[in-house]
Amino acid sequence: MVLLLSIVPSFHLTAQVGHDPSHSPYRDIRRGGVGVITFGYLGGSRGGPGVGISDGPTGGLRYEVAFGNALGAALGVAYAQTTRFVVDPTKDSLSRRTGPFNNDVVLADVGLQLALTGRKTWHGFAPYVGGALGVALGGGSPPEPNGYEFGSKLTVAPEAGLRWYPARRVSVRGDFRLVFWRLKYPLDYKQPASDNSRVLPLDARLTEWTAHPWITIGLGWTF
Numbered sequence: 219m220v221l222l223l224s225i226v227p228s229f230h231l232t233a234q235v236g237h238d239p240s241h242s243p244y245r246d247i248r249r250g251g252v253g254v255i256t257f258g259y260l261g262g263s264r265g266g267p268g269v270g271i272s273d274g275p276t277g278g279l280r281y282e283v284a285f286g287n288a289l290g291a292a293l294g295v296a297y298a299q300t301t302r303f304v305v306d307p308t309k310d311s312l313s314r315r316t317g318p319f320n321n322d323v324v325l326a327d328v329g330l331q332l333a334l335t336g337r338k339t340w341h342g343f344a345p346y347v348g349g350a351l352g353v354a355l356g357g358g359s360p361p362e363p364n365g366y367e368f369g370s371k372l373t374v375a376p377e378a379g380l381r382w383y384p385a386r387r388v389s390v391r392g393d394f395r396l397v398f399w400r401l402k403y404p405l406d407y408k409q410p411a412s413d414n415s416r417v418l419p420l421d422a423r424l425t426e427w428t429a430h431p432w433i434t435i436g437l438g439w440t441f
Contacts, residue, residue: 244338247284248386254280254438256393260298260325262430265401267305267417270428271321271356271368274300278325280436287336292350296325300356306363307406310413321359321368325397327352327375344381349374354399364406371399375432389438397430 256278264270278296285291303317329350338344352375356368379393403424407417418424 243341244335245342245383247333247337247339247344247383248440249284249337250440252282252389252438252440254282254389254391254436256280256294256296256434256436258296258393258432258434260300260397260430260432262397263428264302265403265426265428266422267403267407268303268315269305269362269366269403270401271300271302271323272430273318274298274322276325276432276434278434282331282438284333284337288333290331290333290346292329292331292348294325294327294329294350294352298323298325302359302368304360304362305366305407305417307404307409307417308363308411310411311415314411314417319359321356323354323356323368325352325354325373327373329375329377331377339381339383342383344383345379346381347376347378349376350395351375354397364404366404368401371401374398381438387440389440391436391438393434393436395432395434397432398427399430401426401428 258276260274260276262272264272276296276298280292280294282290282292300321300323301318302321303315306314327350329348331346331348334345352373354371354373375395375397377395379391381389381391383389408420
């Protein structure tokens with residue numbers, strides 16, 4: 219009994235010790251602002267009439283800063299070489315759509331991120347989730363006969379990602395966003411064409427939210 223009582227406290231103390239700091243899978247993340255250069259691809263829906271922008275490579279810059287142990291903010295701007303189609307609602311259904319044509323877009327946003335491992339990495343990795351609000355500014359496509367253009371759109375984008383820290387100041391990350399914006403179509407899309415077809419049915423809405431998967435990889439440096 220005496221031997222048993224002497225073993226139990228020692229076992230309890232051993233369990234409390236946890237990982238040896240030199241062998242722990244957790245490492246502190248260096249504090250400071252992080253500049254990031256990103257490259258990626260933006261896809262997604264072109265909407266019912268098919269005139270929305272999509273399908274192009276992106277390049278951008280981001281700046282990230284942490285608040286407390288888990289929450290952080292990010293400010294970013296990116297340039298996307300997307301394309302779109304042009305629709306002439308006066309033509310028949312077989313010939314009204316032409317393209318694709320280049321329609322480059324600038325994406326700017328500000329967002330919040332939640333680090334799932336706090337201010338530490340696990341075996342060098344740090345996953346996060348978050349979301350961003352921003353604006354998409356399009357241009358460069360040929361004008362449509364009815365004057366439709368992509369213009370500027372407000373964007374909403376939930377995101378998830380993973381950072382890897384091969385060194386104290388260097389981080390490599392992969393990020394997935396689902397960017398939403400709303401397209402607005404002209405009333406001419408409901409007018410009958412030469413073959414009595416219409417770009418949009420009479421009971422269709424003239425606005426539509428479209429979703430755009432945006433995958434990026436980035437290289438970051440902590441200042």
